[in-house]
Amino acid sequence: MKKTPLLILGSTGSIGRQTLEVVQAHPDRFEVLGLSACGQMDRLREQIQAFHPRVVAIGTSVDAKRLQKEFPQLTVFSGEDALCQLAAWSPPKTETTARVVVVMALAGAIGIEPVFHAMAAGHDIALATKEVLVVAGALIQKQAKLYGVRILPIDSEHSAIAQCLGGHDLSTVKRLILTASGGPFRDWPREKLQSVTVDAALKHPNWSMGKKITIDSATMMNKGLEVIEAHWLFALPASQIEVVIHPQSIVHSMVEFVDGAVIAQLGTPDMKLPIQYALNGQHRWAVPWPTLDFRKKHRLDFEPVDTRRFPCLALAYSALHTGGSMPLVLNAANEVAVSLFLEQKMTFLDIPRLVEKVMNEHTPVPVDSLSIIRELDLWAREEAQRHMVVA
């Protein structure tokens, strides 16, 4: 059997590192062609030594020169186009390999252009970076059809839904039910949320993840982005995508069918399962790590979301209902708001306020080209910065 060649964008991050653990568990099935890093150069060096990629992408030409000296066989891309060059890289035509899979594990809208380059090169996409579909879902699905490539979800909720659907016709689906842990402030009253510190918001009860998604989980914007992601992955309207709080993070999501049957996918809170399921083209392989142990006692609680305390979720639904470029604007404003909160320049409750202000300034248009994405993304980021200064 041919090994699946992987290009891992964001290999030094939480999803990137867990992807490499999956590769380590199945060394005869995967081959790492490419890796990328931004700040964590030492970690990238260790990954190069362990996985022997042929190509890497990094931020600066200074780092590129150093790396080239240390690893003379390696092709090193740096600068603005580095991630797109990596995403589109293919082995020489004389080598017959299986189809390349690009693991998109960058945090945020920075992942969008590399995904377009990867699809144009005929690579399948294993997608962790939900922001890509939030911003450019219609265009991505159109291009995926055009180039005949697959978008395979890594997000645990969407992987769970794909597993629950199990080939059932979408017309038999009543609703998708995304589960949410509720984050560290699930039980906090609204008044207390005003005093949330960065340290407290970075402590997720069940998952260990990058900073941006951890803050999004605390505000529940993460679940809002996932609702929009589910809309583009499964072609269902907002009215058929619901969110329920499930603090134990054992049920990763559910599908209710028209006859009332609810199919759920359960597992430990470990991203390696959905990563492996995406990388192997949605097949089942045995795993060496611990799985759910039903000899122990488990609770499964479900409760509704209070959008008054977590308005980000309502903002995301509103953006999806409005359509066009509104989810793009929601995402860009949120990325700025999260950065400002992490820099302690505004409070936790300012995050939804700032996002809403920028959305209110925007008249949506269709998102039908990369140039419109670039233009509106920049506009929304500048508006968010401007409102923050005014606030």
Ligand SMILES: NC(=O)c1ccc[n+]([C@@H]2O[C@H](COP(=O)([O-])OP(=O)(O)OC[C@H]3O[C@@H](n4cnc5c(N)ncnc54)[C@H](OP(=O)(O)O)[C@@H]3O)[C@@H](O)[C@H]2O)c1
């Ligand atoms: N973590 C999870 O469990 C999880 C679960 C579901 C979905 N996701 C989604 O997966 C994506 C990645 O999340 P994560 O938690 O893995 O994030 P993360 O730990 O912050 O990792 C982000 C990766 O992107 C790189 N990066 C950051 N800024 C960059 C830039 N300007 N240019 C080039 N590379 C850059 C980082 O490089 P350096 O580290 O070298 O700076 C790192 O490799 C997000 O969209 C998230 O929503 C994550």
